[in-house]
Amino acid sequence: MPKANWTLKDDIREYWTSRAATFDLSPGHEIFGDDERRAWHALIERHLGAGGGRKALDLASGTGVISRLLCENGFAVTGLDFSEAMIEQARLKAAKHSLDATYVLGDAEETRLPDDAFDVIMTRHLVWTLPDPGTAFADWFRVLKPGGRVLIVDADTTARSMTSRLLQRLAAVLKRFARPSPTPGMDIEVHNRIVSQVHFSGGARAEDVAALLAGAGFETVVIDRDHGRIRRAQGRHMPLHQRLGRASQDRYAILATKPAAIPAAIDARSGQHAA
Template sequence: MVNLKEEIRTYWDSRHNEYDKSPGHNTRSDEEKEVWINALKRNLNLDKNSKILDVGTGTGFLSLLLAESGYKVAGIDLSEKMLSKAIEKSESNRLDIEFQVGDAENPPFEDESFDAIVSRHVLWTLPNPENAIREWHRILKPRGKVIIIDGEWSSDSISSKLRRFAGYSTMFITERRNPWKWQNHHNKIKNKLPFNGGTPPTKVESLLYENGYSNVWIDNLSDLIEAEKKNAPFYYRIMHSKKSRYLIGGEKR
């Protein structure tokens, strides 16, 4: 019997070739890239030689931006095929990033290994997000920072379903891509995950305080959201018009 982690790995393996084609999974302009870099820098507020772990790196989105900014970067992901894309991109950009297969809920590192840990759109993919937050605390150095970028992504309301259907239909017509082909697998996994539709920042804030973090702050990423909208296709704007995204950070006590 396939366990949930294997189901999750298989799902992301199946997405690796087309993942970067979706808006929000990659930057679409120099302006958008610069806004991302500035958002990371202002929230990390660390020296350039600081060592940062990108948990659930996927195809390397955050890892690449951080390495370009001068940080020492490592990235882990459950999906070897997603990592293969991250490695390919880092090599083509001549960036030195330590990628390896690893579980966000059980990262393969010694205690107090990193100055900061970042994650982007990862919490909803985890069977035990609180375990992950606790483990990230373990591998952070004293006063190290955790940066979590997440959002409230979807609901089962009629209006949400209508926006999703309209967006998918427009994508199918304009880009000749079938957004439904992963849905059965996606829904099968999603229904087993506690944060499957995303989670409000207040919930993440509570988890951080309960698991050894202090000085928690929230950045609403308004500049980033505006920059992404400028270059996003119409179907993306339809689907994400009512979704919220945020960055929440904290320090290891």
């Protein structure tokens, strides 16, 4: 049971802290092959372009997997995470690979970073955990430079079609006969308690995420479901039941752009004033 005065965000922070030491042991978290790394590089370049030294913010940076990819694509990276243990793992990885990345402790819904500070923002598997994504997206809008881009990689794990439901049922049956392989460091009770309270407790539908981004002032919001290369590369390191479970999910990337000229209404809403 949660402690007295314990909040949802305390649960989220401590849950990810408890997983920091073993997070990179799981396929789908760390990258285990060059084929997957190339697929991620292609996704980043397709939506964000070559880094060229531009400033990138990796939100909920965890152990620095996405930070490393962004650095390899030529970005100067700042990673922000809620968990000191995750940041420590990311710093060790950055030092090991001589990456142009720095890390700060912070809340992805209220980063407290300067206005107009970053050319791009990227997140992976963050949005589904946000208690208030509307507030978060408004803050991301604020810290991006005019014309800056945000790339969200996430998934709707709720089976909505007959095919998805069949795949989930088959995955559940096969899992019963598979060798036990619990996710390292995962407390399922805490995980389920968090999921039941976040904004997307019924599943992070890509269209709902896109609508919230538009509501925060972003434009040219594009949903990209072309994740076959990444999924196949990850699947080579997963048991069959996990591959089927993932195949039942809607895994997507969403690209959104901050307008080069900010409309007055949005400027006033964010507390900024046009010159």
